[in-house]
Amino acid sequence: MSEKPTIEQYIKNIDEHNFKAYKCVGCGAVTAPPSGTCYSCGGNEMDWTTVSGKGKLVSFTVIHIAPEEFQEEAPYFVAIIELEEGTRITTRLMGFDPMAPENVKLGTSLVLDYEDGKSGRTYLSFKPA
Ligand SMILES: [Zn+2]
Incomplete structure (x- = not known):
């Protein structure tokens, strides 16, 4: 998964019943948009991650x-x-x-x-x- 997460895709995932969160590439913290900035380390390089629900x-x-x-x-x-x-x-x-x-x-x-x-x-x- 090299595609950079976007809010548009985030919403589309929900529409498709396929929720994904962001995962900080720097420190591994999981966050859910709309923030594209890691609350833990301040990094802004994110990848998609599935969550347990x-x-x-x-x-x-x-x-x-x-x-x-x-x-x-x-x-x-x-x-x-x-x-x-x-x-x-x-x-x-x-x-x-x-x-x-x-x-x-x-x-x-x-x-x-x-x-x-x-x-x-x-x-x-x-x-x-
Ligand atoms: Zn981080």
């Missing part, structure tokens, strides 16, 4: 008032997930009732899934493991 719930919120593009999908969860590889990404959270967020527990083990939104876009999402 396992993570834990760090934080979440319920979106009731959505941007116009996503209005049909509201209410929905947006969550921050810490991947097993160490990076944190913002994704949708599925498998819970957005009207009962008190049932969602931080630290819950989650696995990567994809959500084909009504808007026609595909999102990263996570669901209970």
